[in-house]
Amino acid sequence: MSDARAIEAVTETLRNLIDVGVKDVEAGAVAIARPPDRVADTNFDLQVNLFLYQTLLDPTLRNEPPVDAGAGESGEPALPLVLRYLVTAISRDGDDLGAHRMLGGALSALHDHPVLSRADLAAAAPYSNVSQQIDRVRITWQSLEEKDIYSLWSVFQTPYRLSASFEARVVLIDSAQPGHTPLPVLRRGAQDQGPQARADTSSGLALIAAASPPNGKPAAVLGDAVTLLGANLGGNLAPNTPTVRLRHPMLSAPVDVTGAGIVAATDNAITFTVPDQPAAVPAGSWLVSVLPPAHAAPVASVPLLIGPQITSPLPVTIAAAPPRATVTLTCSPQVRRGQSVLLLLGDRAFAAEPVTVTTSTVSFRIDALAAGEYRMRLRVDGVDSPLVDLSSHPPVFDPAYLMTVT
Structure with a gap:
């Protein structure tokens, strides 16, 4: 999920990383982001310039449907961008060794961050939600031939300085166009029976086959009684009861349901109540597992949707x-x-x-x-x-x- 400020956010994150890298080798240096012909307008004697010189489309993701589209729904794909940057070190006194030192610090910082982390993006650019996009932004070095270097610096209309090029791939900008979300089908034809499946649980291993919200609903809501169907779940080990463990990608710790939250428990089925805690149990896709009394770790995980x-x-x-x-x-x-x-x-x-x-x-x-x-x-x-x-x-x-x- 990325908004229209994703390009700005990625550039600012890279500038921050480079700024830390050049300060490690040259205390008075600073990282800036200006067109190469405007670098001389600053008051810094030692600087490394980050310049976005080209934007491209990633063809492999050009027609991917939106990640939040459900079955039978459609929408405009996100705009997948590849951003190409030029990093140039500049010393006003003409000391090339100093420029080389700063360029080394900048490249070292980028080398240590081949993938921009969610934390880096969120800290440097809190105004954008690019940190929440599913695809990671990866840094890849680019090799420029002599003709490419000549073409670039001729356009800049400024003397050539030693530079390095790299690209950031992929930056997704979500479409602002509304998607098409048809209403769900209430009834199918009488002959649409679907497949039949059979599982063999004679091995004695604990497993969960499915998490079933009440009344056949596709998603549970807070306070619903959800039934876990499986085998060897340890629900017959009274007076002890199993623990149902819920995990969500946005939460660092699991949500455990025990005691009164366990409505019924047998060896083949456990019914539990989804905690009615609006601040602690967000909507979305969860993983649910069972921690039987006789086990030290969850024995199985199946998906469970909790809706708003x-x-x-x-x-x-x-x-x-x-x-x-x-x-x-x-x-x-x-x-x-x-x-x-x-x-x-x-x-x-x-x-x-x-x-x-x-x-x-x-x-x-x-x-x-x-x-x-x-x-x-x-x-x-x-x-x-x-x-x-x-x-x-x-x-x-x-x-x-x-x-x-x-």
Whole structure:
């Protein structure tokens, strides 16, 4: 997930890394980012200049669908950029040895950071969410031939200085165009039975086959009773009970469910309650495992989706004030910085305003939406709020999750 300031953020992160490297070898040196013909305008005697001289598209990712698109959904791919930089060391007194020393410090710093870490990007450029993109930004050295060097410095219209070239790949800028998010299918044909599978659990090893939210829902919500189906889970070792362990990529520590949180436990199935803790249990994709009383480590992991819930009064009615309207909703769990948040209205998707702190309130700018009624879903990190009432036969859309545009 990256916004339009991703290029600026990557350049600033690289400049910071180079600045640390040159100061290690020359205390008075500084790293700057200027066009080569404007370097002389600064007041620094010892400086290393970082210049972005070319941007390219990475063809391998040019047509990749958005990472947060679900099955059957489509959207404009992210813009995958390759950024090529020139690093030039300059000493005003003409001391080439000093320039070589600074260039060595700069290249050493970049060599020690072949991949820009999330921490480096977030610290140097907190205004951008480029640190949250799935693909890492990698540093690769480029070899410039004599004709390339001549062409570059002829364009700069400044005397040639010893330089090195490298590229940063890949920097993704998300499309601002809304995606197409069709409503889920409520019923399939009678003959669409699907495959049948059989597992042999006679080995005696503990395993989890699936995590099943209630009523066949695709995702659980806070407070739901989820059943883990498997074998040899240790649920028959009363009075001790197993521990259900939940892990989320944004949390450094797991969330353990024990004691009263275990609703029922047998050797083949364990039912537990998803902790109703909006600040501690974010929405998204989790890994759930079981720690039986007789084991020292989790014996299995299966995915479990935990979805958001809209806690604002429902249904919602808004006036479509041209050219756009702002909709503010409250939700549970709370949304964290770096999470992808979308409001789906019918087959349209609208991104939330940037989230900078953990909050239960999110705002959306709605534009180009005709008057009418729209089924409403909140999507956080690819997981939707419940829209379909699966306890009904046949399933129906929940009438509360409706937005009326007047």
